[in-house]
């Protein structure tokens with residue numbers, strides 16, 4: 120019989136890690152909240168009849184955020200056959216707070232006490248038997264990263280499937296009596312087994328449940344009376360009374376079942392955090408770290424490898440070898456040109472940057488894995504709230520350093536609609552992996568590989584976000600309070616090599632695949648359009664080609680930015696398909712496979728116009744995939760158009776201001 124087991128728990132408790140282990144899949148594991156915004160399912164690897172459902176991370180079953188809404192709707196209405204409630208054992212109280220609520224749904228629950236490795240290292244001991252007796256459900260110790268307890272937890276959940284446990288009473292007598300009474304009233308009108316949950320929600324005054332409850336006049340009056348009395352006697356809102364009773368229950372349970380000799384002691388992580396998240400030092404340290412990351416990936420090893428792969432391999436060896444081979448096979452000259460000057464120049468121009476991308480991805484993955492990225496979100500929350508964005512907006516931006524598409528999607532975790540839209544608009548300002556070749560080409564070919572060029576691209580993106588926040592927040596449609604962002608900072612640990620390598624490999628492979636498809640196709644098109652004139656005759660002079668005619672028509676618009684030449688303009692336009700295309704296009708148009716490819720490029724730019732070109736390409740409307748993601752998240756043609764137009768105008772203005780200022784100073 121097919122059964123479904125759901126994974127519910129706090130953000131960062133390890134749900135996705137458990138999900139990946141149980142289903143043998145590779146969903147994104149990240150140590151900041153909001154990563155799993157949609158639910159994802161997979162088949163249990165040991166029993167294909169079992170579907171495992173990964174749910175968004177939540178702290179509570181209220182309906183204050185999209186994650187909570189998704190998770191609670193799923194648990195109450197779709198009713199999985201069993202729930203694995205993942206609790207971070209090193210953060211017991213917070214996890215168990217959700218456990219009390221999951222148990223109220225009447226579903227069979229087994230708790231995975233995850234991160235036991237961390238808890239043990241701190242010297243904590245947890246008595247599972249006692250917890251089981253107190254909560255009325257099974258507790259199993261797991262360590263998802265080490266694969267410990269995985270079989271046990273799956274087996275326990277499978278065994279529970281379909282059973283109907285009776286939730287324990289955890290509140291004071293007064294509230295429990297009201298709960299019993301309300302459960303009877305709602306019985307038959309709510310999904311079977313969820314009476315207790317609905318009753319508690321009614322007492323809390325949960326808006327969606329109250330709205331749907333059709334209690335009848337006398338019951339409704341009684342509920343109102345009860346809530347009023349409760350609030351008067353306790354001097355707090357009914358919701359707060361329930362919250363504090365839950366915590367009181369958990370506190371008693373933890374006191375009885377857990378020994379934590381080192382609680383309150385300053386850990387290594389605390390010591391690091393005292394410096395890293397320090398009010399004054401945090402931002403300079405972050406800047407230094409990002410500079411270092413770009414320096415390592417673009418300047419040092421990455422730069423050296425790129426020089427070799429891009430310059431020697433794709434700039435000389437491969438084209439010469441291919442041309443020789445094709446000639447010896449008597450291949451038509453136009454075809455040789457297509458392959459050497461089109462495909463190899465375009466695709467090779469992009470592939471040349473692969474080593475740098477791989478190293479950048481490895482650095483980012485290491486920062487994520489060790490827990491530093493989570494700190495950055497925390498630090499940025501403070502800075503961002505000043506401009507009307509919260510740290511939650513920073514998470515999409517962090518994810519966007521790899522690729523804008525998942526970054527834009529991660530904006531779903533933001534509750535406030537204005538803030539969410541603002542985040543969707545600004546996420547792609549941050550340079551993603553695909554923009555790296557553009558940055559790196561400009562840095563290498565025009566600035567002698569200076570690391571500051573690359574690092575400045577990152578800070579440029581940040582500045583664009585901040586300035587946009589300040590500008591757009593003034594408009595009434597974007598006004599509103601930004602929610603404070605609560606997140607637990609995971610303990611620092613040495614990055615796991617396997618995690619880092621896997622992330623690096625996944626991302627790098629995706630880019631290589633793109634080079635072999637989209638970039639290849641675009642290079643062929645560019646080669647064709649630059650090799651034929653407007654009457655479709657072969658022309659040796661690219662300046663007389665169709666492409667030059669098209670690019671040339673738009674080029675004057677970009678003249679004030681310092682690069683009104685049809686070639687960079689065409690490159691910027693083709694970058695709208697995929698950002699690396701800008702590099703591929705420059706590769707074809709400036710003949711990177713020919714004699715001194717980068718030389719010709721250098722002679723067509725000044726440092727000021729090159730940097731202005733970079734500014735425009737980094738900030739303007741993103742690639743097609745990201746534009747589609749923006750359209751999906753905005754769910755409105757007008758908002759999508761606004762986003763793309765805003766980005767492009769912003770990019771134009773930034774490049775214009777930069778270039779014109781640079782020209783004045785150069786005089």
Ligand code: GDP
Nearest residue numbers: 130131132133134135136148149234262263264
């Ligand atoms: P989710 O937000 O609940 O889906 O949590 P994830 O599965 O994304 O995990 C959050 C972070 O905790 C990741 O960095 C994991 O590698 C790490 N993690 C997960 N399980 C364990 C565990 O048992 N022990 C330790 N030390 N780390 C874990």
Ligand code: MG
Nearest residue numbers: 134135154155
């Ligand atoms: Mg997750």
